[in-house]
Amino acid sequence: MNQHSRFNLPLCLVVEEDIFTRTDEAVKQYLPEIEGKKSLVITEKFLHDLYGDIVSEIQSDYNNAEVFEVVHADFDEAVRIAKKICIDDIKVVIGFGGGRVLDVAKYASYVSKAVYICLPTNLSNDSLASPFAVLGTENGNRKTLACKIPTAILVDTTMIQKAPQIQTLGGIGDTIGKYTAVYDWSLAAKAEGKPVDDFAYSIAWMCYDSIAHFDEKNVNSISFLRTLARALVMGGLAMEIAGSSRPCSGSEHLFCHALEEYYPDIKISHGLAVALGTVGAANFQGRDDMKMLEVCRSYGLDLNPESYGIDKELFAQIWMRAASTRPDRVTILNNTELNREWLDEIYERMANN
C-alpha cells in the first residue's frame, strides 16, 4: 500500500446479466463475515411493487432482511434510517434503486458504519459509486455530503435493460461531461499551484473515451451497458482517489447546478443537464464542441435545449448564473467573459444540430 494514498476502493464490482438473483454468491466470497448478520434492504415503494420477486430474493439471501421504503430521500430520513440501523444492530445495508434511494442508503450506512452493498436499478449518473451523497436539507435545498463509496457494487444488466432509456442516456451525459471536467480540474490545479492526481485524471479520461469511442451505439445492448456501468463506477473511484468530485465535475456541472437550483420547474435529469452544459463548457475552453454534439447524437441523446423547455433567454440566464452556484470552484468560467451573442450562437448550434 502506498503510504501517501488514503482512499477506499470497493471490495467487489460485478457487472453481469441476472446478477440480482444471486447477489449473495458474489458478495459473500469477499465478505464471508456478513453471513447470518442482520441486514436491511433500502428501496422505494414503486420499485418494491415493480420488482417484488427480486426484493424477496434479496431478503432471503441476506438473513431475512427487513425492507425499508424511502419516501423523502432527504438528510433527515437518511439519519433516521442510520439511527434504526444502530439501534437494531443491523450490520449490512443493501441499497436497491436509483440515485435518490442509493444516496440515502449510502449516507445511512456511512453514518451507522454498516457494510453497504449497492444494487442500482438504472445507470442514470455516476453517483452510485462516488464518495458523496446528495440529500435534501431545508426549504427544498440539497447538499452534497462527503461519505464512503460502497463496499460492493453489483450491476444487473438485465435489470438496466428494463429501465427507461432516458435514464441510460443520462448516464451517457454524466460520462461525456468528464471531457470538460478534467480540463477545468487542470485549470483549477494550476491556479491553486497544486498538481492534479494523475491516476484520477487518467481514469476520468478513460471513462469519457470508453463511451465517446464505443463502436456499437446501441444503448440497450448488453456490451454497451457493461461498458457504461464500468465507466460510471470508475468515475466514482476517480473522485475517491482525487478526494474530490473535480475529475468528474467542472463548468458543465455548474450549468447543471444552476438549472437544478434556480429553475426547478425545468424537469430534466442530472445527466442530461450535464450533457447540455458540456457543449458550452467545451466552447468556452476553446475545444471542439461539435464533437460533444456528434457523440451525443450518435447515441440518440437530444441536445436541443428547446426539447427540454429551455429557450434562448433561459439558456443565457443559466450560463450567466452558473459560476455563482459554486463560487469557490475554479473553472473556465473564471476566465470567460460571457456575452449574450456568444451564448445565442452556442444555443443555435445546439438547436440546429
Ligand SMILES: [Zn+2]
Ligand atoms: Zn454528475
